[in-house]
Amino acid sequence: MTYVILSLAVLAALAVVCVPTLRRLPFRPLALTAVALVVLTAVFDNVIVGLHIVAYDRARISGLLVPVAPIEDFAYALGAILVVPTLWTLLGKRKEPGARA
Amino acid sequence: MSSVFPGGAYLAALLVSLAGLGFLDWRHRVAVFADARRTLATIGIGVAAFLAWDLAGVGLGIFFRGDSRYLTGIQVAPEVPLEELLFLTLLVYQTLLLWLALSRRVASRSPASRSPASRSPLTATEEASG
Numbered sequence: 001m002t003y004v005i006l007s008l009a010v011l012a013a014l015a016v017v018c019v020p021t022l023r024r025l026p027f028r029p030l031a032l033t034a035v036a037l038v039v040l041t042a043v044f045d046n047v048i049v050g051l052h053i054v055a056y057d058r059a060r061i062s063g064l065l066v067p068v069a070p071i072e073d074f075a076y077a078l079g080a081i082l083v084v085p086t087l088w089t090l091l092g093k094r095k096e097p098g099a100r101a
Numbered sequence: 102m103s104s105v106f107p108g109g110a111y112l113a114a115l116l117v118s119l120a121g122l123g124f125l126d127w128r129h130r131v132a133v134f135a136d137a138r139r140t141l142a143t144i145g146i147g148v149a150a151f152l153a154w155d156l157a158g159v160g161l162g163i164f165f166r167g168d169s170r171y172l173t174g175i176q177v178a179p180e181v182p183l184e185e186l187l188f189l190t191l192l193v194y195q196t197l198l199l200w201l202a203l204s205r206r207v208a209s210r211s212p213a214s215r216s217p218a219s220r221s222p223l224t225a226t227e228e229a230s231g
Contacts, residue, residue, distance in 0.1 A: 003163045010154055029203035036199055052167035053111055053184070060163045076151065076192065083150055084196040087143040092136075 002060040007075035014079055018086040025085060033085075037077040045069040110171040115187040122194050131201050132194070140197065147193035148186065155181055155189075 022030060048054055049069045056070055064071040126132050132140040156178060158164050165180040166172065175183040 002161050003158070006157060006161060006163065010157075026204060026207050029200055029207055032203050033196060033200040037196060040195070048188075051111075051171055052169040053172060053182075054164055055167040056164045057162050060161065076154075079151070079154070080147075080192055080196040081200070083147055084143060084193055085200050087146055088139065088197060088201075091139050091142050 001062060003056070003070060003072040004062050007072045011075055011078055011082070014082045018082040021086045021089050022082065025089065030081060030085060034078065034081040037080055038074060041074055041077040042066065042069075045073050049073075107170050108173050111169070111184050112173055112187065115184060115191055118191055119187065119194065122191070122198055126198060129202065131198050131205075143197060144190060144193050148189045151189040151192065152178075152181070152186070155185060 046067065046069045049056075061070045061072060123133070127134050132143075159178075159180040166176070166182050172182050172184060177183055177186055
């Protein structure tokens with residue numbers, strides 16, 4: 001369960017930091033990107049795990065596999081949709097007049 | 102050296118994938134080719150954040166480098182192969198391109214009906230169109 005706890009803790013921390021920025025962005029592009037990332041993760045993470053490029057301590061994962069990749073790995077896809085649009089938006093604001101220096 | 106050197110297979114796949122994204126970015130002027138500094142900063146900070154997440158997982162003994170023959174064996178940190186840096190770059194770049202491209206479609210479909218351009222993440226790229 002260590003991996004479940006780590007994943008949920010990281011996603012919770014990222015959500016606290018990112019959601020205030022994401023709330024002001026159009027919802028559909030974020031949602032569609034999230035769906036696409038989850039699908040891509042389902043395909044390619046299974047390739048990576050299946051080819052033994054990464055390995056896991058079975059005692060520290062939940063054991064829920066889809067079909068060979070641990071379900072916790074999907075936290076990376078969700079983390080990306082939180083972090084990347086937030087960074088892009090905040091980095092663009094810095095240059096605008098009237099923003100905090 | 103040989104083109105069938107299996108140790109470079111994953112690295113090569115990542116580089117081909119990144120090149121493909123780079124081509125799409127160039128063709129449609131989405132990220133690097135619209136605002137290079139903003140893109141490189143987004144990718145740099147994003148990759149650093151995911152690397153910290155990786156190191157936490159490695160530190161807790163959750164995951165580690167596999168015994169795959171498709172890895173080069175070069176490591177950038179304990180249990181973190183060189184390829185992981187490129188994988189994280191691919192993840193962040195893919196996310197950025199998809200989201201910006203989808204945002205552009207939404208912005209072009211609803212022309213200034215609800216709120217001004219400040220809502221759009223595309224302030225640097227809006228003049229681009231097919």
